[in-house]
Amino acid sequence: MTDEQKRAPSVGFISLGCPKALTDSELILTQLSAEGYQTSKTFQGADLVIVNTCGFIDDAVKESLDTIGEALAENGRVIVTGCLGAKSGGSGGNLVRELHPAVLAVTGPHATQEVMDAVHANLPKPHDPFVDLVPPAGIKLTPRHYAYLKISEGCNHRCTFCIIPSMRGDLVSRPIGDVLKEAKALFEGGVKELLVISQDTSAYGVDIKYRTGFWDGKPVRTRMLDLVAALGDIAEPYGAWVRLHYVYPYPSVDEIIPLMAEGRVLPYLDVPLQHSHPDVLRRMKRPASGEKNLERIARWREMCPELVIRSTFIAGFPGETEAEFEHLLDFVRAAGIDRAGCFAYSPVEGATANDLPGMLPAEEREARRARFMAVAEAVSAQRLQRRVGATMQVLVDSAPGLGRKGGVGRSYADAPEIDGVVRLLPPEKVSKTMKVGEFTKARIVAAEGHDLVALPI
Numbered sequence: 001m002t003d004e005q006k007r008a009p010s011v012g013f014i015s016l017g018c019p020k021a022l023t024d025s026e027l028i029l030t031q032l033s034a035e036g037y038q039t040s041k042t043f044q045g046a047d048l049v050i051v052n053t054c055g056f057i058d059d060a061v062k063e064s065l066d067t068i069g070e071a072l073a074e075n076g077r078v079i080v081t082g083c084l085g086a087k088s089g090g091s092g093g094n095l096v097r098e099l100h101p102a103v104l105a106v107t108g109p110h111a112t113q114e115v116m117d118a119v120h121a122n123l124p125k126p127h128d129p130f131v132d133l134v135p136p137a138g139i140k141l142t143p144r145h146y147a148y149l150k151i152s153e154g155c156n157h158r159c160t161f162c163i164i165p166s167m168r169g170d171l172v173s174r175p176i177g178d179v180l181k182e183a184k185a186l187f188e189g190g191v192k193e194l195l196v197i198s199q200d201t202s203a204y205g206v207d208i209k210y211r212t213g214f215w216d217g218k219p220v221r222t223r224m225l226d227l228v229a230a231l232g233d234i235a236e237p238y239g240a241w242v243r244l245h246y247v248y249p250y251p252s253v254d255e256i257i258p259l260m261a262e263g264r265v266l267p268y269l270d271v272p273l274q275h276s277h278p279d280v281l282r283r284m285k286r287p288a289s290g291e292k293n294l295e296r297i298a299r300w301r302e303m304c305p306e307l308v309i310r311s312t313f314i315a316g317f318p319g320e321t322e323a324e325f326e327h328l329l330d331f332v333r334a335a336g337i338d339r340a341g342c343f344a345y346s347p348v349e350g351a352t353a354n355d356l357p358g359m360l361p362a363e364e365r366e367a368r369r370a371r372f373m374a375v376a377e378a379v380s381a382q383r384l385q386r387r388v389g390a391t392m393q394v395l396v397d398s399a400p401g402l403g404r405k406g407g408v409g410r411s412y413a414d415a416p417e418i419d420g421v422v423r424l425l426p427p428e429k430v431s432k433t434m435k436v437g438e439f440t441k442a443r444i445v446a447a448e449g450h451d452l453v454a455l456p457i
Contacts, residue, residue: 009125010038012046012075015141016064017054019197019245020109021082022141023150025052027112028081030138035116036125039139043070047123048077048104050115053096055084055167057346068100079118081107086167087350109168110153145395145437146193146416147186151179151227155199156206159274160285160353161314161345164199173205176213176222176230184234192437193241193395194231195415202248225255232264239439241395243415245270249293254300261304266412269300273311276331277324280317283356297335308413310339315372316365317345319358325368329375338383339419339450340376344369377450384420384447387411394422394442394454396434403427403434403456409442411452420450427456 011032015025028050029039040046049071053064064084071078080096086108089098096106105118140147154169155162183194198204205211205222212219220226231242242265247253249271260267273293275281301307313328332340344365347354360368392411399407407424414420424434424442434440434456442454 008036008038009123010040010046011119011123012040012043012049012071013052014049014067014071015052016067017052017056017060017082019148019195020150020153020199021052021054023148023197024082024110024112026138026140026148028052028115029141031112031116032119033139037119037123043074046075048079048119049075050079050081050119053080053082053084055082055087056162056164057343057348059346060084061087065096065099068096068103072100072102076102077122078103079105079107079115079122081109081111081115083109083164083167085109085111087163142416143397143437144190145397146195147191148195148197149179149183149186150174150197151201151204152198152207156203157200157287158285160283160356161274161317161348161351163348163350166350168199171200171203171207173207173222176205176220176227177215179227180215180220180230180234183231187235187238187240190437191240192238192439193243193416194235195243195245196228196231197245199246200248201244201246202250202253224252228256228259228265232259236264241266241412243268243270243412245415247271248287249273249296250287251296254296254303257300257303257307260307267304267306268308268310268412268415270310270415274314275317275324275328277320277327280320280324280328283319284314284317284353294331294335301336308338309335310341310415310419311337312341312343313372314343314345315368316360318353318356318360320345320360320368325371329372332372332376332379336379336383337376338380338413340373340380341418342369342372342376380450381447384450384452387444387452388447389444391441391443391457392422392454393439394424394456396424396436396438396440397421399424399434399436403432403440407434409434409440420452422452422454423448425453425455432456 043049051068054060080103085106087095089095104122107114152173154171155165156171204224210221210223212221235242247269259265394409394411396409406426409422411422440456442456444452444454446453
């Protein structure tokens with residue numbers, strides 16, 4: 001057998017977009033590895049390239065299309081998957097094929113089998129079970145010590161600014177036994193932080209009427225409360241964190257807060273509020289009103305004073321008046337949103353909000369986004385300042401030389417890549433060391449911008 005015959009086919013891979021797209025990428029990479037394909041971080045030299053795209057906002061569409069073009073120019077053999085693959089072009093055909101007709105295949109999101117079918121058609125490789133080994137938890141694109149756990153696909157809401165349901169479909173909850181099995185495998189594989197994601201975590205199980213599943217020989221209902229409680233139980237022996245993302249502020253979330261107060265899951269909620277004014281929320285077709293959200297957040301904090309809330313908002317939504325925007329700024333101050341992100345409204349093709357009256361000029365949308373972020377950052381800085389002097393548990397993300405010269409980590413209040421970090425100073429004790437993926441106690445000595453500065457103890 002020649003060296004060329006022995007060489008496993010190589011697939012270049014690039015993943016764009018949100019953590020939900022990242023988990024799709026992980027499934028594809030896991031299947032590629034299971035079938036004996038090698039993966040490459042570069043386009044050159046790979047036998048073909050897979051691009052997992054994002055199609056949510058215009059900037060993401062441009063980035064995805066540019067990346068496809070780059071892959072075609074540098075490699076020539078490209079398979080496209082992800083949300084952009086589900087979008088139609090100006091003539092009614094597939095947008096990707098209209099702009100890049102040379103691609104080998106195009107699929108929509110969460111389409112592992114369709115992607116593998118395209119790989120098989122263009123780069124066949126027989127499986128060799130004696131050579132092709134896959135970790136029990138699959139191939140991960142995150143660092144070894146944290147991982148995303150997707151619990152469902154799609155969304156039942158029809159928010160006027162969003163086209164995700166048209167690309168990912170209605171809510172489809174994963175069987176709870178499968179979700180818990182994956183979580184256990186991740187913890188066993190060394191994961192110290194599990195980030196639960198979906199389009200709508202609060203709605204988990206609604207589509208199957210909270211059907212009873214089984215885990216470890218015991219019945220478990222397919223709903224958020226039971227899932228979170230079980231994840232907390234599974235994580236406890238490993239000393240691991242469970243963090244909840246994309247939690248809509250339904251009344252049912254009230255049941256989760258006591259689990260946070262008891263320390264079974266992190267007292268952290270990523271709640272996509274988007275706005276506060278009832279009229280704007282109505283035009284957005286969002287569930288719940290701004291007043292109820294303010295009351296609910298106050299009640300959550302009464303039950304769990306350590307609760308940290310992160311959220312995302314849209315500034316300059318069509319028809320947004322200056323008074324409605326000021327209402328949003330007042331809400332952020334009153335609610336004490338710990339971490340906030342903001343997008344200037346983007347008229348994404350296919351979003352029904354584009355047809356609403358009162359579209360604001362792009363300059364005004366950007367100006368309001370900047371005004372929002374100034375207020376949000378001031379609120380965040382004020383809340384961070386209260387941490388100074390406290391001792392916190394920090395998960396170490398970086399620690400060159402065993403951390404003797406310091407490092408970087410995160411507290412329970414910081415999700416990776418979207419929140420701040422804890423900058424760890426060199427330890428005072430010579431014997432004190434730190435390792436990536438392990439926890440360390442640290443005393444907070446300062447707050448700087450979005451970040452904290454801490455001394456390991």
